[in-house]
Amino acid sequence: MTRTRAAERTTQQATGQVTGLATAQAATGTGRASGPVFWTTRRRDVLTGYLFVLPQLVGVALFVLLPVGMAIWYSLNERNVFTGEQTFVGGDNYAALANDPQLPEVLLATVLFCGGVVVANVTLGLLIAVLLNRRFRGVTVFRTLFFSPVVVSVVAWTLVWGFLLQDNGGINGLLDTVGIDGPNWLQQGDTAMLSVIFTQVVRGVGVNMVLFLAALQSVPRELYEAARIDGANSRTVFARITLPMISPTVLLAVIVTVAGALQSFAQIAVLTGGGPELSTTVLVYYVFQQAFEFNDIGYGSTLALMLLSFVMLLTLLQWQLRRKWVFYED
Amino acid sequence: MIRTRKVPGAVALTTVLALSAACSGSTADTSDEAVDLRMTVWTADTAQLELFDTIADAYLADHPEVAEITFESLPFADYNTTLTTQIAGGNAPDLAWMGDLSRDLIASDALVGLTDTFEETPGWEYDDLLGSATAEYSRDGTLYAYPFSNSPYALYVNTDLLAAAGQEIDPATLTWDQVAAAGSAVHAETGKAGFVVRDFDYTAWNTLATVWTGWGASAWSEDGRTCTFDSPEMREAFTFLHDAVFTSEAMPGPGTTADFFAGDAAFTVAQVSRASLLTGGFDFALHPLPAGPAGDYSVLGQAGMGVLSSSEHPEQAADFLAYLTNPENAAQLARYFPPPRTSLLTGEQLAANNEVLDASQLQAAVVDQLPNAVTLPNHTSPAEIAQRGKTALDAMWRPDADIPAVLRSVCTAIDPILAR
Numbered sequence: 001m002t003r004t005r006a007a008e009r010t011t012q013q014a015t016g017q018v019t020g021l022a023t024a025q026a027a028t029g030t031g032r033a034s035g036p037v038f039w040t041t042r043r044r045d046v047l048t049g050y051l052f053v054l055p056q057l058v059g060v061a062l063f064v065l066l067p068v069g070m071a072i073w074y075s076l077n078e079r080n081v082f083t084g085e086q087t088f089v090g091g092d093n094y095a096a097l098a099n100d101p102q103l104p105e106v107l108l109a110t111v112l113f114c115g116g117v118v119v120a121n122v123t124l125g126l127l128i129a130v131l132l133n134r135r136f137r138g139v140t141v142f143r144t145l146f147f148s149p150v151v152v153s154v155v156a157w158t159l160v161w162g163f164l165l166q167d168n169g170g171i172n173g174l175l176d177t178v179g180i181d182g183p184n185w186l187q188q189g190d191t192a193m194l195s196v197i198f199t200q201v202v203r204g205v206g207v208n209m210v211l212f213l214a215a216l217q218s219v220p221r222e223l224y225e226a227a228r229i230d231g232a233n234s235r236t237v238f239a240r241i242t243l244p245m246i247s248p249t250v251l252l253a254v255i256v257t258v259a260g261a262l263q264s265f266a267q268i269a270v271l272t273g274g275g276p277e278l279s280t281t282v283l284v285y286y287v288f289q290q291a292f293e294f295n296d297i298g299y300g301s302t303l304a305l306m307l308l309s310f311v312m313l314l315t316l317l318q319w320q321l322r323r324k325w326v327f328y329e330d
Numbered sequence: 331m332i333r334t335r336k337v338p339g340a341v342a343l344t345t346v347l348a349l350s351a352a353c354s355g356s357t358a359d360t361s362d363e364a365v366d367l368r369m370t371v372w373t374a375d376t377a378q379l380e381l382f383d384t385i386a387d388a389y390l391a392d393h394p395e396v397a398e399i400t401f402e403s404l405p406f407a408d409y410n411t412t413l414t415t416q417i418a419g420g421n422a423p424d425l426a427w428m429g430d431l432s433r434d435l436i437a438s439d440a441l442v443g444l445t446d447t448f449e450e451t452p453g454w455e456y457d458d459l460l461g462s463a464t465a466e467y468s469r470d471g472t473l474y475a476y477p478f479s480n481s482p483y484a485l486y487v488n489t490d491l492l493a494a495a496g497q498e499i500d501p502a503t504l505t506w507d508q509v510a511a512a513g514s515a516v517h518a519e520t521g522k523a524g525f526v527v528r529d530f531d532y533t534a535w536n537t538l539a540t541v542w543t544g545w546g547a548s549a550w551s552e553d554g555r556t557c558t559f560d561s562p563e564m565r566e567a568f569t570f571l572h573d574a575v576f577t578s579e580a581m582p583g584p585g586t587t588a589d590f591f592a593g594d595a596a597f598t599v600a601q602v603s604r605a606s607l608l609t610g611g612f613d614f615a616l617h618p619l620p621a622g623p624a625g626d627y628s629v630l631g632q633a634g635m636g637v638l639s640s641s642e643h644p645e646q647a648a649d650f651l652a653y654l655t656n657p658e659n660a661a662q663l664a665r666y667f668p669p670p671r672t673s674l675l676t677g678e679q680l681a682a683n684n685e686v687l688d689a690s691q692l693q694a695a696v697v698d699q700l701p702n703a704v705t706l707p708n709h710t711s712p713a714e715i716a717q718r719g720k721t722a723l724d725a726m727w728r729p730d731a732d733i734p735a736v737l738r739s740v741c742t743a744i745d746p747i748l749a750r
Contacts, residue, residue: 081418082438084640167585187532187584187727273533276724292411293713297418
């Protein structure tokens, strides 16, 4: 009610200003004496609003909508990058998706990578946030420690991990000191996938940690006090109060992490180059290979559109499912 | 009110200015008289770039129709991708260095034929070019790129490591089996690597041609249409390599780095031009590649310079290329790149500008090898063949690999590309 009354007052004031202006203009002879005033305050505000968002709209049109439109056009054509010659091939590139012997392995690697990154990143982020959501000496140092990889260049981060994960690298050297013969991390399919997931999660977990920390600190204290009075133990408090109260943040973290994982390129390119075999060739890396290494712009665009559809579908799915498990106060 | 009126105008002005700034690119050269030329290169060596600039300056002094010549250095690792993107984006250079992209460029008619320009340039001496050097860049009797770098692969030996392991080799009768035996002994005695094929790194499998050619094997048939990875010769060659990695441990396994030039390995197969990486940290020797079961052989790594047909000034670009590669300037370039001109190919000539290798080494490792050298495997769609082949070959680098089956899978992977 308060907000409604305030809005009414604002509208009345604005109307009064316009009426007053028209009257003043009529009295002084500086404006048109009759007819409606076109540039009302409301119209000016609307125009101002549109002008403020115009740069963003232009940006989206130029760098999102136009490239998507061009990708659709390219996917319907065969293009010789050396001569610029283009031939319309209709749905050939879409039919090629079904006949690509490498695509099933690429999609499997994509699912494993995204699944691993999302589960590990969200779980670890929440765990660290819960552990650091207390007051103890050095808590700021720990928070900084977990967040610091986020600000490191992804290529530099991955290059260093590439050295550490070599067969004769630092990780195996460390394991060797305690009598463990470490695997050849980046040269075996299963450990290579684990390695790229690990480096991605360690670098990105700080973002989710900060999101969860902020969410945890916004949970009303009185809810915990009431639960304690009712005799709830820590596990019940977390499951019945903490988790539901921060579920909107969990949803946000999952959406952002899924989108980020589907776009992970530099980690794969630097660490494994998609190998061994196709074990770490995720879809976005495969798009790059087809379009920019094999110069098959048409098929690369088709794959890129498939990736775009996946991202949109997953986001839509998560958004629809939020009603099932996300708790909103109102 | 004044503020309300000004805000939309200010935002509109800002937007227009921002868009104007974003959309304004470099202005096109509108001069009718003098043109600008640009050549993409993958070297970042300042001495090499200075030499190119010096030659270009001398050309500009006599050619007022050319205003400026720029050498654009692109990172080697992404050179092909960057060059292709420039061409596809309508920003192609006038001239370009090329490695394994040459077949695609020639097949797509993306290069200007150079034979007529070179032959018509007074004093250029087209017949001075070595046939084995020009073959890779020729089609139907026309040369499409000048093979400015013709660097044979050779065997570098760390004699300090061999001595430490009590090993001796005779370069005159050296075979791959002897290299593996000595390398294995060095590894067992010192912990250092035995032999490494430089740049292979279990990824760039085409560099293994420096080994399998010794067994008489090749990646595909001469017409380039049929995979021959499953030949008996290739099986023998890969059995040797597999044993060297997993049995004798003469060769470091996947995921293990060993840089010969940092003193980490007893032998390396590398191009002669890599001798500049030797820093004097150990005593070394340089020999031609060891003999394989098929006898003596030599393998060549090449690079060419060509004029792109998409250039707005192909005639001026071809004329400059003829100047850059004439006998006098070719002699200057020979300081860094083994030339394709027979007149310049003597040990003494090459040694005159080489601070690391002497005349006898260069005669044996370069001059004597070039006439019969085969080039590294090269084909159209090189990146796709490399990736498909690498994906299939990854299964080779396990102790229990089924070598014949892996080699058959390589053919299954690349045959469809070869047959296009």
